[in-house]
Amino acid sequence: MSQATTPEDRDEAFREKVREVFKPHLKSRQALDIEGVNPHPQEPKNSRHFDGSAIYQHFGMAPFADQLRTAAKNDHPIAQYPEALAHLVSHVESWEKHLLSSGGDLEELPRTRRMLFEWLREKPEKRLSELISGGTDLLAHGGQGSTKTTMLLWLAIVVLQTNPLENIIWQASLDDSEWKTLGPWATACLPADVDVKVSANPYRSKYGRQAETVTLAIDDIARDVLTYENPHDLARQLANRRAGQIYVVFPDPRFRKCRAITNRQYTSIWEAERTTEATDLKHFWFALLEAIFHSTEYNDWTTIIDDEAQKWLHQRASQDEHEWWDKIQDWALTYGDARKNRTSAFLACHNWHKVHSDVRDKMRWGATMRKEEFPPSAPIDGTNSSQSLGQAVVWKPSSAFNHVGWSDLKSELFVAADIDVKYPGWEEVRNAKA
Amino acid sequence: MSSDNRQPGGGEIPTWPALRALMYQQRSMLTGESDADFLEHGFRDGFPNRAYAIEWYQSAVVRTLGYLTEDWEPQSLLQDRSLIAHLLKDRDARKLWVRDPPTDATAHEWRLRMESQVIMPACTKGYRNLRGGADEYLNTDETPSQHAADPENQRYVAMRPGYQHLDRMQHRALQQLWAGFANRNAVMEWAHGLVEPSNGELDEDFGTRLLSDRTAVKMLLKRPPDDRAAMEYREMVAIQKLLPAFAAGVQSTNPTELAKTTQTSGTFEFE
Numbered sequence: 001m002s003q004a005t006t007p008e009d010r011d012e013a014f015r016e017k018v019r020e021v022f023k024p025h026l027k028s029r030q031a032l033d034i035e036g037v038n039p040h041p042q043e044p045k046n047s048r049h050f051d052g053s054a055i056y057q058h059f060g061m062a063p064f065a066d067q068l069r070t071a072a073k074n075d076h077p078i079a080q081y082p083e084a085l086a087h088l089v090s091h092v093e094s095w096e097k098h099l100l101s102s103g104g105d106l107e108e109l110p111r112t113r114r115m116l117f118e119w120l121r122e123k124p125e126k127r128l129s130e131l132i133s134g135g136t137d138l139l140a141h142g143g144q145g146s147t148k149t150t151m152l153l154w155l156a157i158v159v160l161q162t163n164p165l166e167n168i169i170w171q172a173s174l175d176d177s178e179w180k181t182l183g184p185w186a187t188a189c190l191p192a193d194v195d196v197k198v199s200a201n202p203y204r205s206k207y208g209r210q211a212e213t214v215t216l217a218i219d220d221i222a223r224d225v226l227t228y229e230n231p232h233d234l235a236r237q238l239a240n241r242r243a244g245q246i247y248v249v250f251p252d253p254r255f256r257k258c259r260a261i262t263n264r265q266y267t268s269i270w271e272a273e274r275t276t277e278a279t280d281l282k283h284f285w286f287a288l289l290e291a292i293f294h295s296t297e298y299n300d301w302t303t304i305i306d307d308e309a310q311k312w313l314h315q316r317a318s319q320d321e322h323e324w325w326d327k328i329q330d331w332a333l334t335y336g337d338a339r340k341n342r343t344s345a346f347l348a349c350h351n352w353h354k355v356h357s358d359v360r361d362k363m364r365w366g367a368t369m370r371k372e373e374f375p376p377s378a379p380i381d382g383t384n385s386s387q388s389l390g391q392a393v394v395w396k397p398s399s400a401f402n403h404v405g406w407s408d409l410k411s412e413l414f415v416a417a418d419i420d421v422k423y424p425g426w427e428e429v430r431n432a433k434a
Numbered sequence: 435m436s437s438d439n440r441q442p443g444g445g446e447i448p449t450w451p452a453l454r455a456l457m458y459q460q461r462s463m464l465t466g467e468s469d470a471d472f473l474e475h476g477f478r479d480g481f482p483n484r485a486y487a488i489e490w491y492q493s494a495v496v497r498t499l500g501y502l503t504e505d506w507e508p509q510s511l512l513q514d515r516s517l518i519a520h521l522l523k524d525r526d527a528r529k530l531w532v533r534d535p536p537t538d539a540t541a542h543e544w545r546l547r548m549e550s551q552v553i554m555p556a557c558t559k560g561y562r563n564l565r566g567g568a569d570e571y572l573n574t575d576e577t578p579s580q581h582a583a584d585p586e587n588q589r590y591v592a593m594r595p596g597y598q599h600l601d602r603m604q605h606r607a608l609q610q611l612w613a614g615f616a617n618r619n620a621v622m623e624w625a626h627g628l629v630e631p632s633n634g635e636l637d638e639d640f641g642t643r644l645l646s647d648r649t650a651v652k653m654l655l656k657r658p659p660d661d662r663a664a665m666e667y668r669e670m671v672a673i674q675k676l677l678p679a680f681a682a683g684v685q686s687t688n689p690t691e692l693a694k695t696t697q698t699s700g701t702f703e704f705e
Contacts (some may be wrong), residue, residue, distance in 0.1 A: 060705070061704070061705055062705045064704075067704055067705060071702060076702055077702075078702040154704070158704075379602060379603070379606075380602060381472045381602070381605075381606075382472055387701055391701045391703075402702065403701035403702065404701060404702050404703075404704060405701045405702065405703040405704060406703075406704050407703075407704070407705065
């Protein structure tokens, strides 16, 4: 019996579908933030599980340490050369490294972390000697469609699995929404007082010819939303939430406090006379790192993830009116300090040589996607011709390398639509001043 | 944990993926036809110069699991000028080594004989050595994963990353030697990096000893590429010091460890 459904009804049905697919995970310890339960030191440790535990199980992933064990039994290189991968996702404090070498008690650690540590210390010469304390850094490169963003999503999940009190900061772009795979556990961080619009373009083949853009709310996809005034404020808010979460940060088109934080030039579209004079939104990330590193309140382990590194860390950045070249230098220098202080950076780009060499020098691990030529610093020559989609070679210069593959996470949370986030007000001014 | 697809008898066992890969690597070093191979020249066609021949020799030792040195010692590349002449592609290049150079046809024939009398037997020994080990692994509970890599695309020598690693690092060490070094520090760093590809046969002293020799220092520090003397010196260091140590490194790596690699060092799929 066909109903005369109105377009509004169809839109709402679609929204319901989205909300169902991205149903927020509310049972974890971190989810208490949404219920307005303030974190406090006396919070009973065993009360709830971590987001990190929930996420990998949701995607049907096995504990990382278990997989390393199986690999070791079969003498697979992923276990024999732990520098290429196992160490990349092991974020340890220097006292933890000491604990590992001295055979200290691991009982207090969260289960998946303890499992990994036990594995590492079973063979100290092979598995511990090359382990570096502090943050880790990766630059992955591959063409469009090479699934490098999925790789970053997978790494984020593995990091959270073994470092359940670490925060992931996903530097979001307005162009795509790959982060939605982690929506049910993610907190979207939006710039305050900025017009934000989330829209979905349902695929025609599924929704028929009437399908048009449907407006969504950001928390139809993300578990939680917060708004921030400026990078300092964002850091402060994160410091006051429970550690061990995913934050999807959208840049502030007004660049509030960015000039003060970085001591470099920023011109928003509202300040510019012509669009070409306005600073690119991605320059926000320079200020974000500074704010996180220098924050007196924020001190959690953090992995920053960005899948379009060449857009703001470009090799050919000129010393222009935005002081772009200087910003890149600053970022590389600050990152060098930040990684001694619990910060990691996993970056991806289309083309290895387009990322600034001073940044590349800081990235101690590389990942080469299929069909890509291995960069000069890789311990392998030639092209990665033996792998398929969903696979990459993870390597350290002149040292270990490993061929790895990850599962197709996106098929787990799938909605037959393109979803994007826009700033309509900002776009309007941009078009007017073009 | 997700379902384990490594069940005995589950589907077609890709029989001898390690052996097929080794055969492929061995063929490739002779014919030079593979794009995926880092060797630029195959044995049959000959080499533009001795440096390429040295590179080939290094990799051939790995691909024969060390057996090549039994009938063809590295020293001959230094001492036997006629041998070098016959390895080279062009008549003009041969003139640098012997007064009355062989013709292209003669040199080609000589290489074919070398292939059948020396190289192929070494290949066979390497293959048998590996197969001997492979027998063991098929008898255990562990069987190859269904995702065994297609040897056409498999760039690992003998499927053991230890060999791949050794081969790559040895090759790289030679290339760095040809390129020369900016300063003494660079030489020391390079020497440090020889410990692993020689499986410890070359120790840290090697760099110090090199640098204590004034001639060595002169010849190793960056010189223009057409400086024949510097290049000859570097080739001599490669032949006398590196090739024997690299070969010993290959031979001291236990081939039966290789047989136990069931996840055939293709990509490790994380679940």
